[in-house]
Amino acid sequence: xxxAIIVFxxxxxxxxxxETNLKEIKNSLLDGNDIDVYIVSDKCGNYxxxxxxxxxxxxxxxNCNVKFIKLWENLNKYHEHEKxxxxxxxxxxxxxxxxxxxxxxxxxxxxxxxxxxxxYISENDLKYDLHMFIRLFDITIRKNVSDIDIKNRIKNCxxxxxxxxxxDTIFIGSKxxxxxxxxxxxxxxxxxxxxxxxxxxxxxxxxxxYGLYRPRRxxxxxxxxxxxxxxxxxxxxIDLYENIRYDFNNxxxxxxxxxxxxxxxxxxxxxxxxKSRYYNIxx
Numbered sequence: 001x002x003x004a005i006i007v008f009x010x011x012x013x014x015x016x017x018x019e020t021n022l023k024e025i026k027n028s029l030l031d032g033n034d035i036d037v038y039i040v041s042d043k044c045g046n047y048x049x050x051x052x053x054x055x056x057x058x059x060x061x062x063n064c065n066v067k068f069i070k071l072w073e074n075l076n077k078y079h080e081h082e083k084x085x086x087x088x089x090x091x092x093x094x095x096x097x098x099x100x101x102x103x104x105x106x107x108x109x110x111x112x113x114x115x116x117x118x119x120y121i122s123e124n125d126l127k128y129d130l131h132m133f134i135r136l137f138d139i140t141i142r143k144n145v146s147d148i149d150i151k152n153r154i155k156n157c158x159x160x161x162x163x164x165x166x167x168d169t170i171f172i173g174s175k176x177x178x179x180x181x182x183x184x185x186x187x188x189x190x191x192x193x194x195x196x197x198x199x200x201x202x203x204x205x206x207x208x209x210y211g212l213y214r215p216r217r218x219x220x221x222x223x224x225x226x227x228x229x230x231x232x233x234x235x236x237x238i239d240l241y242e243n244i245r246y247d248f249n250n251x252x253x254x255x256x257x258x259x260x261x262x263x264x265x266x267x268x269x270x271x272x273x274x275k276s277r278y279y280n281i282x283x
Contacts (some may be wrong), residue, residue, distance in 0.1 A: 010045025013268040014137040028150035040113040042072040098222030111185030136268040166245035191232035211249030
């Protein structure tokens with residue numbers, strides 16, 4: 001099989017996570033397959049040429065071919081639209097539940113990342129069996145099932161054109177499926193509180209992220225957070241999808257035994273030396 005791994009995000013705590021994550025998925029996803037890697041980052045959050053070289057060498061160690069590393073600061077033609085999306089997001093949020101100043105930027109940059117990967121693929125006449133969008137730098141990935149089980153689920157994903165997802169951290173599917181997911185970031189048309197009136201939506205979201213779903217006394221639902229917004233888009237636009245992340249907020253969840261991975265944000269990612277202000281295109 002030929003896979004594209006797409007990585008978006010700041011380097012941050014990559015030294016704690018990248019190699020251990022690759023080692024964790026080596027037997028089930030990397031070995032025996034032809035892997036190309038595409039990375040879009042920025043000059044904040046632990047960026048340096050030295051760290052870039054370390055990242056490339058780590059991927060090379062696991063027989064992954066880094067096709068490009070691009071920096072947001074150099075993608076100037078997309079900056080104006082990013083600002084427009086930010087204005088629209090701030091204007092159209094009907095309350096502050098889940099609202100974050102960088103959510104619209106995050107999803108627009110992910111959309112652009114996917115777009116420029118597709119352009120490179122087209123220009124170089126490449127084709128992949130799967131596109132895998134994974135936050136490898138600042139999350140920890142640990143297997144929840146055997147390598148054979150993971151391989152079988154990946155095979156099923158390919159055969160049935162299904163999206164495998166760990167909300168906001170991992171998205172695996174065909175090129176068309178991934179295009180549908182990341183099209184959300186182009187205009188970032190928001191979903192609002194009426195999503196919580198849909199029982200099927202609530203039941204599924206509760207089963208994959210009880211921490212965000214659970215009732216909060218005197219607080220609004222986190223409607224405008226990244227996780228709720230992207231799952232809303234998936235729920236209404238993708239035919240077949242499957243959660244692959246163990247819900248550590250609800251260890252008694254009967255669905256946990258079927259999930260492929262434990263996925264958590266790295267505890268080192270917010271260390272002082274990794275912290276930085278997000279790149280401000282107005283400066």
